Amino acid sequence: MSERTLEEIKHAIQQYQTIIIHRHKSPDPDALGSQGGLAELLRQSYPEKKIYQVGEAVGGLDFLITMDEIPDEAYQGALVIVTDTANTARISDSRYTLGDKLIKIDHHPNDEPYGDIAYVNTKASSCSEIIADLWQFFEDEWTLSEEGARLLYAGIVGDTGRFLFSNTSAHTFKIAADLRQFDFDATYLNRQLQEMPLKVARLSGIVYEQLEVDKNGAGKVILTQELLAELGINDLETSQIVSLPGVVDELxxxxxxxxxxxGHFRVRMRSKGPVINTIAKKYRGGGHPLASGANAKDMVEVEAIYQEIQEVCKNFVK
Incomplete structure (x- = not known):
């Protein structure tokens, strides 16, 4: 981390009495882990300050944290920090613009710089890892609670696929080990992160059944509104099945x-090697080289995106 940027972040935090923390829409464990972990870190370190975590409802991840409800007036003279969010369009709760100063902390490619201060580390496994680094950098001054450690650990576990993804580094393991020194039930937490409702488990079977794979290992699944309504599943819940096709060795x-x-389509893309975020950027999205999201306005764009995935798979050399 840039020491100068870290000092700027700490100085801003010390300067403001009210700090409001945002994250991205349709939150995953890292969005909530980094947001809530930072909030807990600051609450323990600065008990005299007002620290809030805001955004849309978290759905099935409410075992991690819930959001604070605050009036617009709370933003007056406040510091706003956004975690795990690459671009402003994805920030949950548009009131992030109402604060006095804005800080961006993220690990996605910095395609849309924003904020008065920005720290982006694309080498980090997760934004939760960055927040843990921030805690350790100021360990003599800042205090992390058991709850904060639980949230940061959850975020790291979530974004590394339980330490299976290529973004898991030796440093990631060290940070995870340091967080495990705290007295939270990691076994129970991992079970909570892994469990899914029966209706989502049934959707998993449909995903495998409907998975289309070409000769070069490019795959696609289309989940219609009719199917989702039949199963009683909303868009947020479908995020739980995105990684499932990865166990198919031909993929x-x-x-x-x-x-x-x-009628539009949310596109969730994953890869075992070919860079796919370049495709996502063409279709109103973005993300990591091997894990991205995009949007297709109709079936014509669905097929166009799939054709591009087919092309990168065809040209990929393992």
């Missing part, structure tokens, strides 16, 4: 196209 890269009520 190299894939996309799951989730139809929205307006």
């Amino acid at each position: 190299v890269a894939w996309a799951i196209f989730v139809q929205q009520p307006n």
Whole structure:
């Protein structure tokens, strides 16, 4: 980390009495882990300050944290920090613009710089790892609670696929080990992160059944509104099945196209090697080289995206 940037972040935190922390829409464990972990870190370190975590409802991840409800007036003279969010369009709760100063902390490619202060570390496994680094950098001054450690650990576990993904580094393991020194039930937490409702488990079977794979390992699944309504599943819940096709050995890269009520498709893309975020950027999205999201306005764009995935798989040399 840039020591100068870290000092700027600490100085801003010390300067403000009210600090409001945002994250991205449709939150995953890292979004909530980094947001809540930072909030807990600051609450323990600065008990005299008002620290809030805001955003849309967290759905099935409410075992991690819940959001604070605050009036617009709370933003007056406040410091706003956004974690795990690459671009402003994805920030949950548009009131992030109402604060006095804005800080961005993230690990996605910095395609849209924003904020008065920004720290982006694309080498980090997760934004939760960055927050843990921030805690350790100021360990003599800042205090992390058991709850903060639980949240940061959850975020790291979530974004590394339980330490199976290529973004897991030796440093990631060290940070995870340091967090495990705290007295929270990691076994129970891992079970909570892994468990899914029966209706989502049934969707998992449909995903495998409907998975289309070409000769070069490019895969796709289309989940229609009709199917989701039949199972009683919303868009947020479909995020739990995105990584499932990865166990298929013939598969190299894939996309799951989730139809929205307006007919558009949310596109969740994953890869075992070919870079896919370049595709995502063409279709109103972005993300990591091997894990990205995009949007397709109709079936024509669905097929166009799949054709591009087919092309990168065809040209990929293992």
